Amino acid sequence: MPAPTDPASLLAEVNDRLALALPRAVCELDHDDPWQLLIVTILSAQAQDAVINEIRPALFERWPTPAALAAAPQEEVEVVVKRSGYFRNKAKAIRECAQGIVERHAGEVPQTHEQLVALPGASHKTANLVLGIAWGIASGIVVDTHVARVSARLGIVKSGTKPDKVEATLTKLVPREQWIDISHRLILHGRHVCKSKQPDCGSCAINELCPASEREPIDSWQIRAEREGQLFAVRGDRAAIGMAPIPASGSGSGSGSGPKPKSASKPGKRGSAARATEDDNDF
Template sequence: MDKQQIARKVLERLKKRYQLKTALTWKNAWELLVATVLAAQCTDERVNKVTPVFFEKWPDPSKLANAEIEEVEKVIRSTGFFRNKARNLVNTAKILIEKYNGQVPKTMEELVSLPGVARKTANIVLGNAFGIQEGIAVDTHVKRLAFRIGLTKNTTPNKVEQDLMKIFPKKEWSNVNHLLVYLGREVCKARKPNCEKCPLNDICEKNI
């Protein structure tokens, strides 16, 4: 099988097993942007415990733009790197008010210009909040699984993303992230992949 055939089987099998949505809890683009920034170097489970308190205090950019950074730090402390995250989120809120009428922008260029927002975060926001398939969000799970399965020989996120974009249909780009993340958490873990229980066992390069 070539890589596109393998990609089709990956989608077919994992769609039967997992939900096609983020593990983060959110209601709008603003909430997804904040949650994704908080999720850097932190579990989605932990973020989902923090965001209800966060959005009760700061439900929109206008509220957060006027917040004291120290207060934000207290709320998000458990997500790690809380000082940088707090500063970035408050500054992002100010930019959204000043430049975008309080709305989260809908282009890659605008999103990655925001403090603390890299391409991965922008892809997640664009694909899930707006249905805009600009690229594939490559986190540690996606990078690891794509390499193990044999969908890429690269290990840097940008190059992995480019390889995956060539073999998966554009309409599925957001789903690729969801599906590989769920499989990475449940089965194909970094240290002890449970290959016997993996639905991709027979097409995975690691086992062929």
């Protein structure tokens, strides 16, 4: 079947295929509630999710509420978040964000885009992500470096288009009720498959739809989507994204082993400023 020629139909087919890999929107940043999601998203700027996930337990064990973090000494917060990179600025941002939540919102994370972006450290993309994942509110499409790259390779936008322009284009082409899901499908697809360097085109679920594809597809798109879903199933928690468990070693087809939990990965050494990598966020 030839790829759809109009952008809206193309994105609809892309979303349908990636939905097989990721039935429900999921964020790879660990969190227990909207408060934690907001803070870890701020910390994740120019950092890897795996690093932030390792910082998170100590951070919220020590300062579990906005009031606690708002009253925390700057120097102590810096020590805890140091591995996130740009730690002085980030420590200041999350402390001031917590103070804003306490002073303006009685200690509760606000549920509107306008109120969220008014908090220190919370960008437009951060607000879109928090509202979508925490409350299912579609305030926009989250456009990070991965979404921008995939959109350009699909021919939806030109390479180098600014994030706000990418978002404006995508929101015109995608129905609002699909904004949350397609945001995270494109993020994870770009992070794990359609990488900046050496994209895995042969295993890509949307290979036939992509004018930038560098290799012929392997197997049917449905099989490729199922395999892609295994990459998306972070920390082995496939139930969280609505997928059946991966068969134990030797009980299924293919390699016979599921993905290793993300928490088992060893972080690389990082300096006081985060070293940008392909998997870094740009919130």
